[in-house]
Amino acid sequence: MKWITREKVKVDRVACPWLISHHVDKDAEFLFVPTDKVMEIAAKENAIPYDCKDVELGHHGKECSFEAILRKYNLYDDLALRLMGKIVNGADTDNTLWHQPEGAGLEAIAEGFRHLGYKNDWEQNQAEWIVYDALHAYCRAMVAQGKPEGDFKS
Numbered sequence: 269m270k271w272i273t274r275e276k277v278k279v280d281r282v283a284c285p286w287l288i289s290h291h292v293d294k295d296a297e298f299l300f301v302p303t304d305k306v307m308e309i310a311a312k313e314n315a316i317p318y319d320c321k322d323v324e325l326g327h328h329g330k331e332c333s334f335e336a337i338l339r340k341y342n343l344y345d346d347l348a349l350r351l352m353g354k355i356v357n358g359a360d361t362d363n364t365l366w367h368q369p370e371g372a373g374l375e376a377i378a379e380g381f382r383h384l385g386y387k388n389d390w391e392q393n394q395a396e397w398i399v400y401d402a403l404h405a406y407c408r409a410m411v412a413q414g415k416p417e418g419d420f421k422s
Contacts, residue, residue, distance in 0.1 A: 270315035272299040272306055277389045279360040279378045280319045280333045283352075285393050286400040287334055288318075291349070292341045300389035330365035332357045347416045348407040355403065355418070369420040374403065 271288055273281050277300065289296045301309050303320070310317045318325035319333035325340060326333050334356040338344045344353075357363070358371020359378060377399055386392035410418050 269293050269295070270297045270299060270313050272301060272310045272313065272315040272317050273319045274303045274306060275300040275389055276382075277392055278382065279356060279375060281389070282378065282381075282393050282396045283334045283356045283360075283400060284318050284325075284337060286397050287337055287343075287349070290404075291343055292337065298390060298393070327361075330357075330361060332360045334360075347411045348404060351407040351410060351416055351418055352400075352404055355407070368418065370403075370406075370418055374399075 354366040358368035359374035
């Protein structure tokens, strides 16, 4: 299946493709296009839009797109992915929903990747996925240790 979002990725537009390719659609193809072209190209390519305004797999209230995907694809019961969603939310939003301390670190890392000069959004996604693999491992470890809110929550 094809999935489409806005170009010039940062946190949610890297986390979502990671989540989709690892837990929703192993054969996913991702398109990154100018904001004003997302819906037009989505229709033309029969692609699922995500992390865009007014789409099912976008921000709703204070929840981020990663969390919308967790809910849509029945992944929210996975406590490690739920914690990961809270961290992604903290990095991608004002962090007032979950107050997730790890979010600030993820936001800094994502911003750093934007300055490494990748030639396109897909190349940047591929480079950053190791961070999300590590974050998922951290979240799994926290859940296994009985800390489903993470290690830094008081």
